[in-house]
Amino acid sequence: MTTGTEAADTLTDLVLAVFRLNGRFLEAADRLAAPAGLTAARWQVLGAVLREPKSVAEIGRDMGLARQSVQRLADILAEDGLAAYADNPAHRRAKLLSVTEAGWTAIRHIARRQHAWANSVSEGLDPRELKGALALLRVLALRVEQAES
Numbered sequence: 001m002t003t004g005t006e007a008a009d010t011l012t013d014l015v016l017a018v019f020r021l022n023g024r025f026l027e028a029a030d031r032l033a034a035p036a037g038l039t040a041a042r043w044q045v046l047g048a049v050l051r052e053p054k055s056v057a058e059i060g061r062d063m064g065l066a067r068q069s070v071q072r073l074a075d076i077l078a079e080d081g082l083a084a085y086a087d088n089p090a091h092r093r094a095k096l097l098s099v100t101e102a103g104w105t106a107i108r109h110i111a112r113r114q115h116a117w118a119n120s121v122s123e124g125l126d127p128r129e130l131k132g133a134l135a136l137l138r139v140l141a142l143r144v145e146q147a148e149s
Contacts, residue, residue: 011140018137032113036106037080043110045073046083046103053096055088082106 029040048059056074060067074097077083082103085095122130
């Protein structure tokens with residue numbers, strides 16, 4: 001039984017397709033990260049601080065993850081020497097997470113494999129269509145965030 005507009009029904013189908021794609025992406029990420037000793041989740045948290053150190057709360061907001069989950073993963077990354085905590089001048093209790101040299105080594109190892117994977121998966125696809133899909137996903141993410149506030 002259809003109760004929404006055509007756009008709403010299509011959005012629902014898109015959400016279900018994104019859920020399935022997310023599962024496949026996570027499986028692929030686990031395979032790509034495993035040789036570097038990481039999981040998809042640990043790679044995701046480490047990747048969130050490649051450009052600049054961030055607090056656990058910031059990482060959670062940026063990635064759409066629960067702060068507690070990020071804290072657990074960040075602690076593991078720090079214990080494994082792939083990330084480190086530093087004082088946060090803006091907030092005494094919220095330490096900043098950053099990548100260590102060992103973390104960068106793991107990221108470079110994964111990057112080589114990820115680039116080969118991305119080349120294979122994207123072969124024959126129109127880059128303009130991919131950019132259009134990316135733009136649509138960004139708009140939808142913004143609208144979902146706005147609807148929740």
